[in-house]
Amino acid sequence: MRLLLLEDEEPALDLLRRFALTYYPAATIVGECQLVAEAVDFLRTHPAPDLILSDIELLDGNVFRLFEQVPVSSPVIFVTAYDQYLVQAFEQNGIGYVLKPVQYAQFAAALQKYDRLRQTLQGAALQQLTAAVPIAAPAPRYKQRLLSKSRQGLYLLDVADVAYLQLRNGVAYALDRAGRAYPLSETMAQLEASLDPAAFFRLNRSELVALSAIERLEPYFNDTLALYLRGLPETPLISSSHRTPELRKWLAG
Structure with a gap:
């Protein structure tokens, strides 16, 4: 399992890394990018990862700019504080949408969904999966x-x-x-x-x-x-x- 992590906050990146390796102990994190530009360069110069775990707002802008600049064949689980991008996420290879603050059970459920899809879809079929997979996102509750x-x-x-x-x-x-x-x-x-x-x-x-x-x-x-x-x-x-x-x-x- 080859994972690419896109996250600009160090504490959030540490949590993402820890949760991912807890669920997939044998996984290899092939890259960690804080900038859209870094992610573009990585995907242009490396084999496609099996799965991308991505925040939406990175240091140099919105991650959806990535899909405009380079072909992305890997499925993506979005891990973000922003609920307003749900529809757009599933138009761009999204198979999961986890809202911050992230709980491990929530995160693991998204990876379980990926595992089920991987078992039933092979290679390119999984990589081409987009908005056909629905997901129910919890209504956000903000601090008062x-x-x-x-x-x-x-x-x-x-x-x-x-x-x-x-x-x-x-x-x-x-x-x-x-x-x-x-x-x-x-x-x-x-x-x-x-x-x-x-x-x-x-x-x-x-x-x-x-x-x-x-x-x-x-x-x-x-x-x-x-x-x-x-x-x-x-x-x-x-x-x-x-x-x-x-x-x-x-x-x-």
Whole structure:
């Protein structure tokens, strides 16, 4: 079993690797890519893997760009925080769709489905499988509160009061509309997966911003945007260049 992993978050990649090797102990992970460009290069220069496990938003953009640039014959199980791409996923070799935060039972069920298909379909028939395989995705439930633990005790912060989230020295913090910072136990990937994507956007590797907190935007260096937040005028948040196009789409609704 030859597996290709496409995931840009290190904690999520570690989990994907661990779950995959737990289910397939004899599997070989032939590649790990954080960029669409890396995945394109890999598939152009290596034999097709037996199975691709892929996030949807990678560091340099949406993974569906991969299918526009190189023929992909391998079946794909998508492992992602985004539920809105379900239909598109099954138009692009998708045979499974697992929503983050990932539970092993959920992940294993998708691999069991792949095993059943592999037993009944041979070679090219399996690789050409697309939208004919239906799947029921659970309705997402997003966090309404965040729990912060400090020396003073536990504090419950309403998500509606969060202006942005920021990674500082390896610890994620939620900052409220007054700029007060609350340490959290979750990783940025876990927070992104648990918050409503219509209300929060991942600007870069270390920051998520609340739509309701944005007051204005200004062009910044190298096709990035500076976001100024209501009540927090001192230092703007800066979008990364590869996330700026998606940010513009998100802001447009």
